[in-house]
Amino acid sequence: xxxxxxxxxxxxxxxxxxxxxSLGLGRAATPDEVAAWNTDIRPDGMGLPVGSGSVxxxxxxxxxxxxxxxxxxxxxxxxxxxxxxxxxxxxxARPVKTVGSYWPYLSTVYDYVYRAMPFGNAASLTxxxxxxxxxxxxYVNDTxxxxxxxxxxxxxxxxxxxxxxxxxxxxxDKVEYPKFSQVACMTDCKATVEITKRAAVVDVTPExxxxxxxxxxxxxxxxxxxxxxxxxxxxxxxxxAGKKVFKKCKSCHKVGEGAKNxxxxxxxxxxxxAAASQDGFKYSKAMKAEADAGLVWDEAKLRTFLKKPKxxxxxxxxxxxxxxxxxxxxxxxxxxxxxxx
Amino acid sequence: MTHKPTRRGFLKAGVAAGAGLAAGQxxxxxxxxxxxxxxxxxxxGFGVDERPYGxxxxxxxxxxxxxxxxxxxxxxxxINFTPLHELDGIITPNGLCFERHHGGAAEYDPASxxxxxxxxxxxxxxxxxxxxxxxxxxxxVYFLECAANTGMEWRGAQxxxxxFTHGMIHNVMYTGIPLRLLLEEAGVKADGKWLLxxxxxxxxxxxxxxxxxxxxxxxxxxxMNGEAxxxxxxxxxxxxxxxxxxxMWIKWLRRLEVGDQPWHHREExxxxxxxxxxxxxxxxxxxxxxKSVITNPSxxxxxxxxxxPTVLTGVAWSGHGTIPQVDVTIDGGKNWHxxxxxxxxxxxxxxxxxxxxxxxxxxxxxxxxAHDSTGYVQPTKDELRAIRGTNSIYHNNAIQTxxxxxxxxxxxxEIS
Numbered sequence: 001x002x003x004x005x006x007x008x009x010x011x012x013x014x015x016x017x018x019x020x021x022s023l024g025l026g027r028a029a030t031p032d033e034v035a036a037w038n039t040d041i042r043p044d045g046m047g048l049p050v051g052s053g054s055v056x057x058x059x060x061x062x063x064x065x066x067x068x069x070x071x072x073x074x075x076x077x078x079x080x081x082x083x084x085x086x087x088x089x090x091x092x093a094r095p096v097k098t099v100g101s102y103w104p105y106l107s108t109v110y111d112y113v114y115r116a117m118p119f120g121n122a123a124s125l126t127x128x129x130x131x132x133x134x135x136x137x138x139y140v141n142d143t144x145x146x147x148x149x150x151x152x153x154x155x156x157x158x159x160x161x162x163x164x165x166x167x168x169x170x171x172x173d174k175v176e177y178p179k180f181s182q183v184a185c186m187t188d189c190k191a192t193v194e195i196t197k198r199a200a201v202v203d204v205t206p207e208x209x210x211x212x213x214x215x216x217x218x219x220x221x222x223x224x225x226x227x228x229x230x231x232x233x234x235x236x237x238x239x240x241a242g243k244k245v246f247k248k249c250k251s252c253h254k255v256g257e258g259a260k261n262x263x264x265x266x267x268x269x270x271x272x273x274a275a276a277s278q279d280g281f282k283y284s285k286a287m288k289a290e291a292d293a294g295l296v297w298d299e300a301k302l303r304t305f306l307k308k309p310k311x312x313x314x315x316x317x318x319x320x321x322x323x324x325x326x327x328x329x330x331x332x333x334x335x336x337x338x339x340x341x
Numbered sequence: 342m343t344h345k346p347t348r349r350g351f352l353k354a355g356v357a358a359g360a361g362l363a364a365g366q367x368x369x370x371x372x373x374x375x376x377x378x379x380x381x382x383x384x385x386g387f388g389v390d391e392r393p394y395g396x397x398x399x400x401x402x403x404x405x406x407x408x409x410x411x412x413x414x415x416x417x418x419x420i421n422f423t424p425l426h427e428l429d430g431i432i433t434p435n436g437l438c439f440e441r442h443h444g445g446a447a448e449y450d451p452a453s454x455x456x457x458x459x460x461x462x463x464x465x466x467x468x469x470x471x472x473x474x475x476x477x478x479x480x481x482v483y484f485l486e487c488a489a490n491t492g493m494e495w496r497g498a499q500x501x502x503x504x505f506t507h508g509m510i511h512n513v514m515y516t517g518i519p520l521r522l523l524l525e526e527a528g529v530k531a532d533g534k535w536l537l538x539x540x541x542x543x544x545x546x547x548x549x550x551x552x553x554x555x556x557x558x559x560x561x562x563x564x565m566n567g568e569a570x571x572x573x574x575x576x577x578x579x580x581x582x583x584x585x586x587x588x589m590w591i592k593w594l595r596r597l598e599v600g601d602q603p604w605h606h607r608e609e610x611x612x613x614x615x616x617x618x619x620x621x622x623x624x625x626x627x628x629x630x631x632k633s634v635i636t637n638p639s640x641x642x643x644x645x646x647x648x649x650p651t652v653l654t655g656v657a658w659s660g661h662g663t664i665p666q667v668d669v670t671i672d673g674g675k676n677w678h679x680x681x682x683x684x685x686x687x688x689x690x691x692x693x694x695x696x697x698x699x700x701x702x703x704x705x706x707x708x709x710x711a712h713d714s715t716g717y718v719q720p721t722k723d724e725l726r727a728i729r730g731t732n733s734i735y736h737n738n739a740i741q742t743x744x745x746x747x748x749x750x751x752x753x754x755e756i757s
Contacts, residue, residue: 022526025475026458026466033467034459037596040537040547042604069414079414091620095732097611102622105605112607115545119418122444122543167614167624176630176728181716184668186677192757193673193706195744197497199640199753205501206409247445251417262415 041111045157048110052152053132055139059147061129062136065118065319068252068263074098074140077263084140090166100141104164106156109134118319120251234338242335245328248320255339264318269340271333273297286315302336303329403427406437407504412493417445418544420487422508425634425656426642431482431512431684431691435566438511440573441487444543447593451577454541456523456561460599463528470563470577476518479560481583482690484658486510486629488586488613488735494722495731498742498753501640506741506753507632512658512691515581517562520555523597533599537606538580541595548589549603550582554627558583561594584660584689585627586735588613618730631719632738633657633667633694633711644749648702655680655709657692662714664692671698673706673742673756680709705745706756722755 041047063072070076074083086096095101099109114130116122125133135151138144143159199205246255252264259266265278276283276291283291290313295301305312306329308322323329397404408421423439440446451470459465487509493499500506524536529552536555540546550559560581563570570576575592582589588608603609603625615623635655638644644651653671657664663686668677680694694709711719722739729736744754 023476023522025472026468026526029457029459029465029467033457034465037457037539038459038598040539040598040604040606042600042602044602046600079411081414090616090622091618095616095620097616099611102616103611105610108605108607108610111547111604115547116444116543116607119415119444120543122545166620167610167622170623170626172623172626172628172630176720177715177717179728180718180720180724182718184677184710184712184718186668188675189677190673190675193675194757195706195754196757197755198744199498199501202497202499204409204411204499205505205640206407250445251415 039111039114041107041114043105043107045107045153048107048153048156049127050153051127051131052150052154053128053130053135054150055132055135055144055147057128058132058134058136058139061132065121065125066133068317068319069119074137083137087142087162090163098141099137100143100162102163102166104161104167106134106138106159106161109137110156120248121320235334238331238334239338241327242331242333242338245323245331246335248323249332252318252320255336267336267339270297270336271299271302271340284313284315284317286313287317299333302333306332404437406439407508409493409500409505418443420489420509422504423511424504424641425508425510425636426503426639428636429654429693431656431693432566433511433513433691435513435568435571435574438485438513438565438571438574439487439509441509441587442542442544442573442592443546446573447542448572448576449541454577454593455595456578457596458523458527458599459596460537461530461533461601462524462599463530464526466527468523473518473561473563473578476522478516478518480514480516481558481560481581482512482514482685482687483581483583484510484512484629484689484691485581485587485590486632486658486660488588488626488629491632491737491739491741492734494739494741494753495726495733495737498755501753503634503636503639503741504641507634509587510658510691512656513565514567515560515562516564516567517560517581520559520561520580520597521557523561524555524599527599529599532601535600535603537596537598537600537604538589538591538594539596539598540575540591541593546588546591546608547604547606548591548608549606550589551603552599554582554585582627584629586613586629589627613735615729615733615735617728617733623733626736629658629660630736630738631657631659631661631664631711631713631717633664633709633719634741635669635707635709635743638707638745638749638751639743640751640753643751644700644745647749648700651698651700653680653696653698653707655694657694657709657711658690659711659713659715659717660689661717663688663690664711664713666712667692667694668710668712669694669696670708670710671705674708677710702747704747705743706754707743707745707751708740710740 039047069080070083076082082096083099086098086101089096089101103109110130113133114125131151135149252262254260254262254266255268259268261278261281265281274291275295275297276287306323309316309318309320404424404427406421406423408419413419420441421439423433423437454470456468456473490509491506494506534552536550536552538548538550562579562581563577565574570579575594578594580591580594609624615626617623633655635653637654653669657667667680667682669680670677678696680696682692682694684693686692719738719740725737725739742754742756743751745751
């Protein structure tokens, strides 16, 4: 037998049984690793950690971490999700689907808040904070009416959501498929045809008009004209590092060409800008008071603010805890300079 | 002139094209593009390494994903749309595949990626990307359609362009390993009837998937159209759930938990449930039913060449199988014609159809109607509304109508 054939047989002998069963790939997950990622909650309470939080605590946390997008009472800012109200509206022409009116299980609220909120700072809440936020969302939906109500892993399943029975399993196979599996008409299917609705009347399609492009060009030209002096060279590495850190900020603050105000004011040219001076943004009273007192965002002031926003301006509506590392702050400042050039 | 992206642009283009056509045909003289030596015929082009990762021609800049800013609160948790009217065949180029992410597109080193399997299994396991690359691979072409595709059209014709009405879809070839092999490696326990898939991004996206589907045809994919997944498509690893709504195709896939019941998480209760007129909602509406759309002509792609030979084309797909037949009408459904299917007909993949006709320059009402391999025929908007009402947001697979006027300009309309 040739060497080649021997090798071939040996290979197929080894290879085939291995492919059929377990490959022995991967390694055992440790209990700590599973615990770190396995945070999901089910309607039967599976996964709920030990903990508790009151409506009153929740109100405070919500005001600090959630209200910038969802409004103080879950009524929402702009197009962010409405969390409260809409009770009994599900069969209306314009239903309002909120946590109170639509979500079938409270476990979903806990799971989602703990998993994905606050937007831009996910996985930062403690179990107690999450219970408190969920309790507050129950409160603004009138599911509970006592501010001293405490939600915990022990009473979590006691109060059902009002729309718990509002869902049923997909039934298209019975209700739709037979109806939509008939022989289709091919000729002389109708005598007349009329246009009944037109998109042009609604006119909501985004346009990239020449006018908009010209306007954008004008803005660039103006900005260039306004800053004729040479700007100091930036540290490219620091700018790149800062751009990464800015991910923490960008859910609320926009920068760069055409940046608009969002949940927070746009930050082009923030260095050297007077506080609360961005047109069209609704600043907190606290921020306006600082502006009246002459606050200008120079590098030192910005540094202090970014370190711990609420330590500098107690009632700022910026719901951000601050940057722990000076290096992160260095980066952000360099990045903000770069986008303003 | 023929590729201006705006609607007003199209109006002008349509009119100008009419004039251009007359000039072109009437031209007795010579075409200087032929009789005069052009710059690119004389001087050298760019060298081999100038674009080491190739880019489209600079004359294709209008071919891009577009968003509808008013749809969402913020561009980070948002969506954009595939420019279907610029594409042909059945494969979507990776850079044009629509994006939908809920906490921005995470981008991190694949060496830092881990996939965990936990819950009701014999062995709770952790895999690196290197481990995953050692499993046997498969290649499949599948469409991925967002359940909200065409969701803005429930109440009436709203957005002018198939990119916006039907662009939450893409169709690529995935390379990955059968999910079944990973689950077998961990050993699913007898009561393990459900799977929770979870992403590693800032949204930590989760969906419950019945075990039957997980063991059937789902893939854990790392390549699309031969290259690594794009970051916005879940690089380095995503779930592929053939024929089922796009939200279930968890990107940045980091965990698979086996359980005995579904989790009812946010994306399968608050979202991706279909509210009917009586206030009750369907849940677990996973499969994407048969659907089609004419991509050319359409509002972003008017007829610019005037009367005469005209190519009508579009795409069709079904989460239940293949598309053996598409019918086309140019008179608003009085008479239908079998379109010509061209290109591979693959299970749960996009199909391409053509209908060539001699346009007489009169007004047209264009529709396409897909038949899938189960015998299901794509319904009209009114047929769907009769069952679903107008508040269900998701799973609008109704027949689309484009009105084409005498100048060749197309508009999104509804008809009787």
